[in-house]
Amino acid sequence: MRRFTGRVAFITGAASGIGRATALAFAKEGARVAITDRAEAALDRLRTEIEAEGGEAIAIRCDVSVPEEVEAAVARTVARFGRLDCAFNNAGVENEAAPVHAIALDAWDRILTINLRGTFLCMKHELAQMLRQGGGVVVNTASGAGIRGVAGGASYAASKHALIGLTKSAALDYAKANIRVNAVLPGNIATPMMDRFTGGDIQKAIDLEPVGRLGKPEEIAEAVLWMCSDLGAFVTGAAISVDGGWSL
Numbered sequence: 046m047r048r049f050t051g052r053v054a055f056i057t058g059a060a061s062g063i064g065r066a067t068a069l070a071f072a073k074e075g076a077r078v079a080i081t082d083r084a085e086a087a088l089d090r091l092r093t094e095i096e097a098e099g100g101e102a103i104a105i106r107c108d109v110s111v112p113e114e115v116e117a118a119v120a121r122t123v124a125r126f127g128r129l130d131c132a133f134n135n136a137g138v139e140n141e142a143a144p145v146h147a148i149a150l151d152a153w154d155r156i157l158t159i160n161l162r163g164t165f166l167c168m169k170h171e172l173a174q175m176l177r178q179g180g181g182v183v184v185n186t187a188s189g190a191g192i193r194g195v196a197g198g199a200s201y202a203a204s205k206h207a208l209i210g211l212t213k214s215a216a217l218d219y220a221k222a223n224i225r226v227n228a229v230l231p232g233n234i235a236t237p238m239m240d241r242f243t244g245g246d247i248q249k250a251i252d253l254e255p256v257g258r259l260g261k262p263e264e265i266a267e268a269v270l271w272m273c274s275d276l277g278a279f280v281t282g283a284a285i286s287v288d289g290g291w292s293l
């Protein structure tokens with residue numbers, strides 16, 4: 046028996062990096078997966094890959110900053126699979142490095158709109174469905190930048206700090222409703238976002254990591270699956286670092 050047989054997982058930002066690895070891990074463990082992203086072609090490739098390995102997936106184009114698209118994505122998932130047990134709100138974007146006085150207002154708004162408002166929008170619809178069906182688990186992707194400052198990264202760090210407050214508050218809102226809400230805080234992980242962030246100079250990121258290497262997206266996926274599984278049944282409102290010691 047695999048860990049998620051009979052369960053349904055909904056994943057945002059599933060076309061790349063951490064979301065992709067987590068979608069593959071859920072499918073491998075027997076979950077039916079709704080993979081969502083704004084990058085449609087990569088999403089379709091992932092659906093084909095999951096199906097080729099014997100899994101079941103629906104690919105839904107969804108920009109988390111568009112309220113109607115988020116509502117429709119959750120509704121399509123429930124229409125197809127009948128329920129929504131695990132929601133991984135992971136879609137996010139990095140900022141262009143700038144000190145606070147030099148951040149353009151539209152650049153600030155873009156980061157907060159996708160990383161924070163997008164996660165809130167997803168939670169709003171996921172949690173309504175989980176209440177209707179009597180339970181579920183939400184995991185939000187924050188960051189080590191959710192518990193420490195980042196020079197040149199104020200908008201990103203602010204969005205990720207806020208996500209942790211959102212996570213903890215929602216955990217309290219639904220604690221008696223059999224719904225758990227947690228956050229995973231990745232360190233420096235080898236994904237396309239990290240390539241963009243370092244401009245290809247990966248050693249810069251490796252040097253930040255006490256353990257001397259980048260994390261793998263699969264290592265974040267494993268923590269997410271644990272939080273979503275029955276083994277994590279007493280864990281809610283937690284912000285769990287998976288970061289090689291970066292945030293210490």
Ligand code: NAD
Pocket residue numbers: 057058059060061062063064081082083084107108109110135136137138139159163186187188189230231232233234235236237238239
């Ligand atoms: P990535 O760029 O490889 O993947 C992010 C995915 O999110 C992409 O497929 C992208 O199309 C999608 N996306 C972006 N904006 C979207 C939107 N508005 N609507 C829907 N989808 C959207 O990045 P990643 O490294 O896998 O990052 C995933 C999450 O992990 C992000 O929230 C990021 O902030 C967080 N994170 C990453 C690291 C790291 O080192 N890579 C560290 C800490 C936190």
